[in-house]
Amino acid sequence: MDEDDKLAGEDSLIQTYFAPLTSAFSGAYGLKEDCAALTPEPGHDLVLTTDAISEGIHFRPGDAPEDIAWRSVAVNVSDLAAKGARPIGYLLSLAFPELPDRDWLKRFTNGLREAQDQFGIVLMGGDTDRRPGSPLSATVMAVGSVPQGCMIRRGTARPGDLIYVSGTLGDAAIGLRVSASAPVTGLADDDRAFLEKRYLRPQPRVALRDALLAHARAAMDISDGLAKDLGRLCNASQLGAEILSASLPLSDPARRAIELHPELANLPLAGGDDYEILAAIAPGQASAFEAAAQSVSIPVTRIGILRPEPGVRIFDADGKLISLRQSGYDHFGL
Ligand SMILES: [Mg+2]
Known part of the structure; x- marks a missing residue:
């Protein structure tokens, strides 16, 4: 496969499997742009968090693709929830040791869809990459929203709480x-x-x-x-x-x-x-x-x-x- 074929393959992979997950968010431009654009709700702060999961460390080699997908989103949404933030969207970077087959991708994106429906979050953009020799990893950056100045912090407790x-x-x-x-x-x-x-x-x-x-x-x-x-x-x-x-x-x-x-x-x-x-x-x-x-x-x-x-x-x-x-x-x- 020459480089053009490979790129065409990755573009079609993104359009087939990932673009449908952005349909509720026009600022993703159907994953046909280089960036997404997000308009914050007036009077609100955006709350940002990122967490990566990799095979062999955060999930097991035999775990189902649906479960890996769910986990990659859920661990980030958990951070947002603790900060009092309403989940809005996420960026997803996937690194594969070798390109996965269609069945794996279909199951993985089904898991993302389940997580999106459950948490009220939507895919806003991302990246797929092939890294031979490296474990499969999924890095999510999630965005949430809180009333301005109201993000709940971990350093603001007082004695007696x-x-x-x-x-x-x-x-x-x-x-x-x-x-x-x-x-x-x-x-x-x-x-x-x-x-x-x-x-x-x-x-x-x-x-x-x-x-x-x-x-x-x-x-x-x-x-x-x-x-x-x-x-x-x-x-x-x-x-x-x-x-x-x-x-x-x-x-x-x-x-x-x-x-x-x-x-x-x-x-x-x-x-x-x-x-x-x-x-x-x-x-x-x-x-x-x-x-x-x-x-x-x-x-x-x-x-x-x-x-x-x-x-x-x-x-x-x-x-x-x-x-x-x-x-x-x-x-x-x-
Ligand atoms: Mg945390």
Whole structure:
């Protein structure tokens, strides 16, 4: 294939598979331009984030193209959700070790379509590239919108703020370890399927946006494990935190998996891939925040409190301080 044929092939690939994903956004010009043009809503800031996922690191070589596509968008939308931003659009850069076949592309773009429909976001532009020898990677840059000056930050919590998380923690990390290919036994098929799906299909908490904008003093998403991300929020706010490990919200399947395999018990604290929201709420706002979350059917759980003294202190059910260093959680600033 000479260079012209190859370019013609890539152009037709983009027109066939990716241009239809832009149809709700005229500023993408059907992917026939070099750039997209986006008019911000008056009185709003654009909120930008980017995250790349690559094979072997963020997803497994055998994962379905639909799931890889979903993940590439979802991990970015999760950041927007935590900032109180309404998702608008995204740019997508794909790097392939070799050009994928049509079936793979069709399934991948089906996954993008599912994510778009679910999160209210649209493809605005992108790039495809062939990098022989490199793992498959998908880099998304996502754009959202917040009322001007209202992006929720991670460094604005105050001492005494209550620490809340959305949903349940540890499901995805446990799901990765109990997936069909893993040597973990004894779990009911339904539980295994639930947990693996929580890994394969992260559900960013987009619907929590109004509750966060109205009531959160600081927030971020939990992508690298609660302990690590809470450490980041604390560092940014120049505070410390006290949390009760028994208060961490667990799904029933996660609870049963941990009963069967106690070595999984650290994962709700340190596992990663949760894509839930971590928020600091002023005590006077707590009941209003809980009510607002309930009104959009997103469970939120209070797990602790922010303190002036730096460091994250985690207490077990007996009120004993869990030694972070001994438990292997010594990677955040103490
Ligand atoms: Mg994040």
